[in-house]
Amino acid sequence: MNVPLSIADYERLAEERLESGPWAYLTGGSGDEWTLRENRAAFARWTFRPRVLCDVSEISTATTVLGTRIEIPVVVAPVAYQQLYHPDGECATARGAAAAGTGIAVSTFSTRSHEEIASASPGVLQWCQLYVFQDRGVTHEHLVEVAAAGCRAVVLTVDTPRLAQRERDLRVGFEIPSDLPLPYARAAIGDAPKNPADQFALLDASVSWRDLEWIAGESNLPIVLKGVVTAEDARLAVEHGAAAIIVSNHGGRQLDGVPATLDALPEVAEAVAGRVEVYLDGGIRRGTDVAKALALGARAVLAGRGPVFGLAAAGEDGVRHVLELLRDELTLALCLLGCTSPDELTRGHIQRTAT
Amino acid sequence: MNVPLSIADYERLAEERLESGPWAYLTGGSGDEWTLRENRAAFARWTFRPRVLCDVSEISTATTVLGTRIEIPVVVAPVAYQQLYHPDGECATARGAAAAGTGIAVSTFSTRSHEEIASASPGVLQWCQLYVFQDRGVTHEHLVEVAAAGCRAVVLTVDTPRLAQRERDLRVGFEIPSDLPLPYARAAIGDAPKNPADQFALLDASVSWRDLEWIAGESNLPIVLKGVVTAEDARLAVEHGAAAIIVSNHGGRQLDGVPATLDALPEVAEAVAGRVEVYLDGGIRRGTDVAKALALGARAVLAGRGPVFGLAAAGEDGVRHVLELLRDELTLALCLLGCTSPDELTRGHIQRTAT
Amino acid sequence: MNVPLSIADYERLAEERLESGPWAYLTGGSGDEWTLRENRAAFARWTFRPRVLCDVSEISTATTVLGTRIEIPVVVAPVAYQQLYHPDGECATARGAAAAGTGIAVSTFSTRSHEEIASASPGVLQWCQLYVFQDRGVTHEHLVEVAAAGCRAVVLTVDTPRLAQRERDLRVGFEIPSDLPLPYARAAIGDAPKNPADQFALLDASVSWRDLEWIAGESNLPIVLKGVVTAEDARLAVEHGAAAIIVSNHGGRQLDGVPATLDALPEVAEAVAGRVEVYLDGGIRRGTDVAKALALGARAVLAGRGPVFGLAAAGEDGVRHVLELLRDELTLALCLLGCTSPDELTRGHIQRTAT
């Protein structure tokens, strides 16, 4: 293969580079992987309605998320254990993201701290993805450190009171190396648990809407709820003070049988009615995917596997190039839709695919 | 293969263990096997609407069927001739079911009597699946023995006035061994008929609604009608005093072209309107399948092939493990749906899949 | 293969027996063969609504067509050139049909005359399929002979003003043997044309509604219109005195892109509203197909390829067995639907398949 032309090319490169365990963990889903496949399939259920003879000689893909300008409406999603994919882990991802003009959400199971990431990539937009441990002291420390490190939002994942079974991991015998640095989770985990299920078993399954107050009290950061897929929960999120919602099904890795995120987006966007920002993750592989999500009401998307394919294939440069591919493809899509910026994308630019 | 992770794993193990005849009989359907495939395909036509930030730290899968508590909303369906799959036949199945906290429906074509089963697995919940023979004396004896053995319900199968042709059986030349014990059917069959079609030809195709009275008169047990798939018949069942309905198409083994049971469930549940309990069988392979059936109005499901794959692969332990897999998967599904028990599952937790 | 269990089995046997030319001609469709495939696919778009606990101990498949009793609601469709498939041609087909208690529609391109057929199978129900030649004298003779031979209806094919191109025939170089007897067409054709397209080019493409009068004047037989697929034409057929309509797309061999006949049947049946009998052909391979057509408003079906697979595989006996398979499968379907005769099948026994 010569220069990769698409995220699909990076996916093939990553598969060549990675051992079976990390590859299974990165790409697999839960159960029968129905939702995993649906996340991709849903994009084909929506088609564009392009407008012609607009002046599209100047196009910008820039937007803001929670008030911060990013050059593309794509943030790197919180992917756990990134040192599995590249020796520099989240630091390389952050440098790639920064080079592409955007930021990174850092997992509770990150192998690098926000301080290390800020040091490697000064000024990069960082969000803190939060899992609440049964040991609330660990979570308290996590939130304190995060605020100190210049993090700009807490992304509370709400679709993981338990970790779903992912058969691919079990079939290849995937284990987390016991020396993997986990600055925010190791205190809770200790040395023993080597598989994700055991590590995640330490999370607090009792977290409910009223815990949002506690989190808000521990940190002055805006709270983003990740994992909402219904109008009812979207309305509750707004009522409970969430600053934004990520329509997410955890990349098809939690409850198998949940809708594709693109299919859930319209009902969430409608329920929110512009009161908070709405993002989407799941299945983003093309700039046209980004455009479809934006036309259906998302302000931005998060992309996880795509940038990590780049990370595994070529480190920081791979992350950057993957994001640039999305940028270039989105620029083209905007141009051919008759739009000069993400803001111009409307519900009128998209419709259900004919069947 | 190491420890089986799913019913699909048990299916592969069972295929390795069984001769072609029993395998064909167990897994085949009638006609072109369209309904057989639809039973599975229908689960993908419904997707979940999970709710987040509920306290799901404590989850129970227990429920009751006809007033009897079971630890999982899954009863083992009546599968004929179980000695074909394991030397201990229905006794092993019952022990496995009991170990998993549930019960077993025992076929008229069982190779073990209810007494033998009760002896092997004291206290296990047993239901008697009933076919009415042309020789009503045989059926009279059946009902008398069943009541004496502590059976708690009569499950009258109403979709089999004739046995459908199952080409797989004929192509592999499947025959019932002439020495197979059939405590409830042998008196009617005698020694000769070696294929299911001939044995079933002795059933009474004239059985109609007014025969329910006769059956009720022969036994004080509640009557469950198995094989109802329309609102019209569901209403008639209620009017004729049925205690429960099983939405069933005989596992795709009777009329090919009948809807998947999951597709028929909503109309039956709506017609019944809570007046009697509604169960479903057909295509249950995952805990998420159970959750979808419950969300659409079923109180419990019956699983046939799944537990018998376990039986063929590992006897009693296999049955138990298959049921535990369903329990664990259902527990996870409840948790990720924001529910702490089967009762909390509602029609609002499910919707048609986007197309 | 042992005893064939289904029409699909006969299809495989026929393929083994026939040369590539006759096989291509028998099984091929026009254009991209989309309609050919749709004819089969449409049956999966309708599912049954079976009723239970009806007394189905006695079942009859008998019905009448235009007042003549037949033991199954299946007539053998007019298939041209049957000597290509068996030395006895239409005579063997008629004997097989008679043995199964039904009749045969005899093509204008039959290789046996109605007299020969009547002699081989005394009393068999015969219909005359009519193409109108540009040389009306040939058609006049055809109608005169037919009436004298005891034929009971004229089946005017209205979907073939020109013969569609069938690429399979051309690719294998299929030609009609020049010595093939064609008692009703040879006078028009003469000796030269060896491919169906040339033979059919002699038909009169100007035939229109007003020609029905001429045909009626040449014969006192009831006229059946074969090839109607719209409500508009169905109403015109009734207004112009047709005795029956066959919803047909010529087995997917004429205009590619026409709907499956099962999809067209409801609109035709509704438009006709019982004023004339409605039949269907196209894609009949199972007794359940027959049941679906009847539930949607057909009084009977015509089956072409199925019986001819039997003819090619085993002559008269093959035709009889194919029809008996349909009879047995239909009997089972009626039984499992809770019906004791074709008349009891209603629109309520069928619904669109869930998607």
Place this chain on the structure above:
Amino acid sequence: MNVPLSIADYERLAEERLESGPWAYLTGGSGDEWTLRENRAAFARWTFRPRVLCDVSEISTATTVLGTRIEIPVVVAPVAYQQLYHPDGECATARGAAAAGTGIAVSTFSTRSHEEIASASPGVLQWCQLYVFQDRGVTHEHLVEVAAAGCRAVVLTVDTPRLAQRERDLRVGFEIPSDLPLPYARAAIGDAPKNPADQFALLDASVSWRDLEWIAGESNLPIVLKGVVTAEDARLAVEHGAAAIIVSNHGGRQLDGVPATLDALPEVAEAVAGRVEVYLDGGIRRGTDVAKALALGARAVLAGRGPVFGLAAAGEDGVRHVLELLRDELTLALCLLGCTSPDELTRGHIQRTAT
């Protein structure tokens, strides 16, 4: 292969004849080639409603486009760089089109001038496909020459402010030979750019509705807008004086995710309401495709790849034969639909396919 029977046959012949670069460029689409596939798939989403017993002994496929009679409602679409496919390039295409009684749209990236084409095929109907260069002087010269050469319309392509990335081209390393004659584009391009993306980068992405006036001022020819797929733009086109609209997605080569043209046609035809002529391109491979487009409101279609398959396979004769295949297939379709001319095709002859 003997005589090609269909455009699919010509496609296979062309693939054998062409090098990988031109083949990729000719047949590829943009992105994931979803729209490319949809263009074909959409034809299967519409089925015919044929009328019977009409007098169809005389059938004509002739029609007019912008007042010019053509023998078939098919014009050759503007395909760039035709010398890549045959040494005589557009001259051979024009001769083939003229032999079939129709005309050709000549690309801005044509390898032959309108004068050369007129000289090779005197009197052939020529339209000028127009891209507007940033260097308006080049476009001015183009329009002047075109008017002088007897061209009858300007076809302004409005879906290409930028060229979409076509991965197939990049994977095979396709380049435009630097000595390829480009009478209308070379002045803007100069010698260097060897790939289509670089050549097309010289187009003016600022062209908007108000530029139609400038174009109209440079030429007295009617302006046809190619690339409209929405009702909104169709109405604007009429308001801005367009003489006709081509519903086109650039053969699936521009924005991937745009609807199939056949799916977009009804909304455009309805919005236009007969005020200007509507044509369609994209996916035309069969005469039945033409018939479907006409029934849905197109006056004619443009076919690009099909005729160029003929060009690559057999030069002028191949183009002619491809168009004759479409003519013969359309004649058959009209005949079997009960129509004697394109004008008789109505919305009532087509409906959505059952699903």
